[in-house]
Amino acid sequence: MPRFAANLSMLFTDAGFLDRFERARVAGFSGVEYLFPYDHPAPELARALRDHGLTQVLFNLPAGDWDAGERGIACLPDRVTEFREGVEQALEYAQALGCRQLNCLAGVRPGDLDEDQAWVTLVDNVRYAADRLAEWDLTLCLEAINSRVDMPGFLLDSSGRVMTLIDEVARDNVRLQYDLYHMQIMEGDLIRSLECLLPWIGHIQFADNPGRHQPGTGEINFSKVFDAIDRLGYDGWVSAEYRPTGRTEESLDWFRGRG
Numbered sequence: 001m002p003r004f005a006a007n008l009s010m011l012f013t014d015a016g017f018l019d020r021f022e023r024a025r026v027a028g029f030s031g032v033e034y035l036f037p038y039d040h041p042a043p044e045l046a047r048a049l050r051d052h053g054l055t056q057v058l059f060n061l062p063a064g065d066w067d068a069g070e071r072g073i074a075c076l077p078d079r080v081t082e083f084r085e086g087v088e089q090a091l092e093y094a095q096a097l098g099c100r101q102l103n104c105l106a107g108v109r110p111g112d113l114d115e116d117q118a119w120v121t122l123v124d125n126v127r128y129a130a131d132r133l134a135e136w137d138l139t140l141c142l143e144a145i146n147s148r149v150d151m152p153g154f155l156l157d158s159s160g161r162v163m164t165l166i167d168e169v170a171r172d173n174v175r176l177q178y179d180l181y182h183m184q185i186m187e188g189d190l191i192r193s194l195e196c197l198l199p200w201i202g203h204i205q206f207a208d209n210p211g212r213h214q215p216g217t218g219e220i221n222f223s224k225v226f227d228a229i230d231r232l233g234y235d236g237w238v239s240a241e242y243r244p245t246g247r248t249e250e251s252l253d254w255f256r257g258r259g
């Protein structure tokens, strides 16, 4: 059975953020992730993890003004200083929370930014972040996100783009964050691509499609995909990153069914 984690930015959202840790533990999860920790003092989050015996699996590097629609700043030449300061902030949280992996969001390329310039900036920033994380033996993940439904203009919108980047940055601690929901929208053929990409995958997330709800609400055969993840010997975390159609506890048949 894969090691399942709960994404607390999407699950248990009828509870206050700090109360979601307990809900996740009671539901049977041993790991959690969420978009960003930065609104909360690190000791407060560390206590929530400790109190409920949870592992912090992943969070994102600071990604600009999320509420204003920004989805990462790593490709923006005029935000390099902010990006690098964000790496330091994320490292402080990672150490306090015992988190071994951080995700870097590439960002949406503004229409007036040259494609090559965005790419070169992204490569430099990813190298910088990877080198800083390597000093703490941490892994940097790069997520491919669909540009058809959720993030039009997102720079890394296919596994191929991420693999090209991983190749170019040439750092041992950089991995692909494979989100089954985004990959179903952009590419499909999930099991075959998991087979091909497995050596470069550092983290997996999932939601069904369409709708981004729990498994069973859409077109993905999760039983077969989870079996494949096991069969391939993937030993990382697999995070539930979906919007439950009702109360989260009532959306967990996929989890209970697997024991």
Ligand SMILES: O=C(O)C(=O)[C@@H](O)CO
Pocket: 034, 035, 060, 103, 105, 143, 145, 179, 182, 205, 241
């Ligand atoms: O939107 C997604 O998918 C995510 O994983 C967010 O956490 C952005 O990384």
Ligand SMILES: [Mg+2]
Pocket: 143, 179, 205, 241
């Ligand atoms: Mg995701």
